[in-house]
Amino acid sequence: MNDDFDETSAPELTADEEALLKEMPTLTDVGQTRRTFLGQTIAGSLGWFALDLLAHEKALAALSPSPDAVFAAASAVEHPVTVVLKVNGATQTLEIDSRVVLLDALRERLELTGSKKGCDQGQCGACTVLVDGRRVLSCLTLAATVEGREVTTIEGLAKGEQLHPMQAAFIKYDGFQCGYCTPGQICSAVGLLEEARRGDVSHVTDDVTVTTTRLTDDEIRERMSGNICRCGAYPKIVAAIQEAHSGKETTRP
Amino acid sequence: MRPFQYVRASDADAAARAVAANPQARFLAGGTNILDLMKEDVERPNELVDLTRLELTEIKAAGGGVSIGALATNTDTANHPLIRHNYPLLTQAIVAGASAQLRNMATNGGNLLQRTRCQYFYDTAMPCNKRDPGTGCGALEGLNRMHAILGWSAQCVATYPGDMANALYALDAVVRVRGAGGRERTIPIGEFHRLPGDTPEQDTNLQHGELIVAIELPQSTFAKHSYYLKVRDRASYAFALVAVAAALELDRGTIRQARVVLGGVAHKPWRSPEAEAALSGRPPSEASFRQAAEAALKDAKPLAHNAYKIELGKRAIVRTLMRASRVA
Numbered sequence: 001m002n003d004d005f006d007e008t009s010a011p012e013l014t015a016d017e018e019a020l021l022k023e024m025p026t027l028t029d030v031g032q033t034r035r036t037f038l039g040q041t042i043a044g045s046l047g048w049f050a051l052d053l054l055a056h057e058k059a060l061a062a063l064s065p066s067p068d069a070v071f072a073a074a075s076a077v078e079h080p081v082t083v084v085l086k087v088n089g090a091t092q093t094l095e096i097d098s099r100v101v102l103l104d105a106l107r108e109r110l111e112l113t114g115s116k117k118g119c120d121q122g123q124c125g126a127c128t129v130l131v132d133g134r135r136v137l138s139c140l141t142l143a144a145t146v147e148g149r150e151v152t153t154i155e156g157l158a159k160g161e162q163l164h165p166m167q168a169a170f171i172k173y174d175g176f177q178c179g180y181c182t183p184g185q186i187c188s189a190v191g192l193l194e195e196a197r198r199g200d201v202s203h204v205t206d207d208v209t210v211t212t213t214r215l216t217d218d219e220i221r222e223r224m225s226g227n228i229c230r231c232g233a234y235p236k237i238v239a240a241i242q243e244a245h246s247g248k249e250t251t252r253p
Numbered sequence: 254m255r256p257f258q259y260v261r262a263s264d265a266d267a268a269a270r271a272v273a274a275n276p277q278a279r280f281l282a283g284g285t286n287i288l289d290l291m292k293e294d295v296e297r298p299n300e301l302v303d304l305t306r307l308e309l310t311e312i313k314a315a316g317g318g319v320s321i322g323a324l325a326t327n328t329d330t331a332n333h334p335l336i337r338h339n340y341p342l343l344t345q346a347i348v349a350g351a352s353a354q355l356r357n358m359a360t361n362g363g364n365l366l367q368r369t370r371c372q373y374f375y376d377t378a379m380p381c382n383k384r385d386p387g388t389g390c391g392a393l394e395g396l397n398r399m400h401a402i403l404g405w406s407a408q409c410v411a412t413y414p415g416d417m418a419n420a421l422y423a424l425d426a427v428v429r430v431r432g433a434g435g436r437e438r439t440i441p442i443g444e445f446h447r448l449p450g451d452t453p454e455q456d457t458n459l460q461h462g463e464l465i466v467a468i469e470l471p472q473s474t475f476a477k478h479s480y481y482l483k484v485r486d487r488a489s490y491a492f493a494l495v496a497v498a499a500a501l502e503l504d505r506g507t508i509r510q511a512r513v514v515l516g517g518v519a520h521k522p523w524r525s526p527e528a529e530a531a532l533s534g535r536p537p538s539e540a541s542f543r544q545a546a547e548a549a550l551k552d553a554k555p556l557a558h559n560a561y562k563i564e565l566g567k568r569a570i571v572r573t574l575m576r577a578s579r580v581a
Contacts, residue, residue: 078256098259098301101288121289122355134328134357140288141358142281144259145305188354200332201348203489208337208344225489226352 081144087112088156094143102146103127103138106153114154114183118228125227128184128191129153135191137226154183157190166190169240173252177231188227189241195223196245215245254291258300262307265464266435271302273433273462280304280464282324283359285351286367294377295368295384309362309466312336317472320429323362323465327417328353330361340470342479342500346420349483352490362465365418365428365445368456369411369520370492371400382408383453390453398558399494402550402566404519409453410556413446413521419498420481421468422522423512429467430459437466446521453520475500475512480577483516484569493517495566497573501537508532508541508578513549513570518562525549528570537578539571546570 079098084091087110094105103120106112106129118126120139127139130152157164166189169175176182196219199211204222215223220241221234229237235253242250262268272278278300279287290296309324312333319335330336331347351359373379373391380389392400392410400410426442446457459465479500485491496516502509511532515523528549535541546567553563574580 079258081259098257099254120292122285125352125354128354135354136358137285137354140285140355142259142284142288142301142303144261145281145284145303147261191357192353195328195353198332200328201337201344202353203345203348205348208341208348222489223353226354 083143083147085143085146085148086150088152096143098142098144100143101139102129102131102141102143102151105143106138106151112153112155115187116180116183118181118184123228124181124184125188126181126184128188128227130187130191133191133194135188152187154187157186164190166193166241166244169244170237173236173240173243173250174233175237175240176229176233181227181229181231185224185227185229185237188224189237189244192220192223192241193245215242217242220245255294255297255299257291257298259303260300261303265307265309265431265466266433268302268304268307269431269433269435269462269464271300272464275300276461278302280362282363283326283355284363285355285359286363290368290375293375295375304360304464315469318470321361321468321470323467324360327351327356327359327361327364331356339476340420340424340473341476342423342481342498343417343420343470345479345481346416346496346498349481349496350416361417361468364415365465365468366457366459367415370414371411372396374411383411383449383456386452386454392556394557396558397556398561399492399517400556400559401519402553402555402559402562403515403523404448404521405554405556406449406451406453408451409449409520411449411453411520412517413456413519414492414517415522416481416483416493416496416516418442418446419496419514419516419522421470422514422524423479423498423500424470424473424475425512427469428465429469430463431466432460432464433462439469442468442522443524449520473500474502474510478503478577478579480573482569482573482576484565495562495569497566497569498522499570499573499577501532501574501577503537503578506536508535508537511545513545513574515549515566515570518553518566527551532574537574537580539575539580542571542574542580543567545574 077097081096081098083094094109106115115129115138116126118124122137122140127137128135129138131149166186196213196215199213201208202219202222204218217238220238239250239253260271277298279298281301281303287296307324309322311322312325313320321330327347331344337344371392373381374383379391382390390409401412421442427439428445429439431437447455481498483493483496485493493516498514500512511529513525513528528545531545531548549570550563550566
């Protein structure tokens with residue numbers, strides 16, 4: 001840190017910094033010259049940050065815009081794994097780093113961007129997909145472990161132009177506002193329907209020794225607790241799921 | 254996430270051998286905890302041995318009780334007819350935890366091995382003797398409303414976060430494990446998890462490379478009178494502030510046997526022989542439940558922000574026993 005730095009004077013740059021600076025495109029949208037920006041950040045002892053930023057910008061500028069290229073640059077492959085799986089009915093072969101989770105494989109490699117990255121820690125449910133018909137969190141599923149399995153994402157629920165009944169119900173009841181959590185909500189709800197058909201119990205089931213396949217709204221709320229909606233569309237989500245589950249029109253909240 | 258070698262195990266012995274041979278290797282089952290911790294740079298394995306293709310998923314009647322495969326999912330275990338009818342306490346405990354998606358992924362063996370949710374353990378910028386032995390405990394004099402009131406040490410005040418193990422303790426479960434040489438041994442669930450002492454980095458008494466293959470439950474006389482209560486900050490999908498697994502065997506208006514296990518209060522599921530002794534031979538009444546609750550929390554030592562857990566724990570015990578005995 002140089003405490004005597006005069007903001008009006010140009011900073012001293014090292015040869016590396018000068019070289020980087022020459023290769024940078026102009027930062028027209030930040031209202032200051034790159035030299036001033038770099039000088040200020042270096043003066044604020046954030047020089048490493050500026051250099052890192054410039055290096056990243058340079059690397060990104062050199063890339064073609066294809067998703068594969070971006071993905072390849074974002075994480076170098078250390079331990080390659082080959083995974084063959086079925087996604088929405090189509091067999092896919094992926095050559096990926098062992099670290100890649102299913103969510104990133106779907107979004108960055110297969111360009112299926114319906115599944116969303118919310119928390120990336122298994123706390124929000126936005127990344128919910130179906131694996132062999134069961135709802136799981138794709139952010140905490142290593143893609144390598146899905147070898148030979150069948151994955152269904154929001155893109156695979158409709159049959160051509162015919163929406164899945166759960167998708168239709170969400171539209172009918174306005175089960176969303178911003179829509180970011182919606183693909184996860186719908187995939188989760190589709191998984192819930194099958195669990196209900198099997199007679200699975202939940203935390204709010206009064207007597208777990210008794211099997212019932214009809215869900216109350218309280219049961220639906222509990223069973224959907226793994227899907228967070230920041231907009232608070234919960235009443236309409238429950239109504240939509242209740243109709244898809246019971247086949248009967250529910251009261252519009 | 255740091256790079257790691259991914260290995261798919263062909264059988265249990267190969268899996269145990271692979272992990273035993275590499276101190277930096279870890280088993281991978283549901284992945285719901287270890288992948289999260291790897292993303293946070295708390296767990297740093299250089300090899301993951303994938304167990305998901307092993308055939309340790311069976312749940313079957315055995316010796317009057319039941320044997321539950323270590324790789325059966327939480328969902329399949331909670332909903333198996335043998336568990337729902339003979340061990341409803343276990344079903345209740347499992348469905349009190351996590352979300353449907355996580356229970357579909359999580360396995361029983363992995364559930365036993367889940368690590369604490371102490372925020373100082375997760376935050377690599379903070380000291381934590383569990384994560385980095387010798388660095389100190391951030392929670393001891395930090396924010397500790399979620400932390401232990403029983404059995405803690407100056408080295409660690411973290412709590413064990415699970416629900417399933419609390420019920421397993423009340424049901425006298427044993428954990429069957431297999432070592433790298435193929436030799437099996439059983440560990441009573443009460444000796445499976447450890448108190449922190451001076452080695453909080455060790456959550457359990459498993460040796461590195463030992464693989465959980467099954468959880469075994471003896472025949473139970475508690476099915477009619479048991480209950481799992483979980484008290485948390487929200488109605489669902491949160492870790493316990495206090496949880497109670499209670500089981501009673503009633504005989505003509507008298508409690509013959511009792512089990513009281515607390516969750517969310519210690520570094521392991523906390524069974525209270527004092528509470529159980531206070532119940533044994535007594536009628537199932539609110540008065541005897543209150544005495545049991547007092548006995549269970551008698552030695553509790555709160556930290557700066559969690560004294561509330563003592564009264565909460567007592568009331569939770571009374572409520573759970575009322576529900577289990579159907580006195581209310």
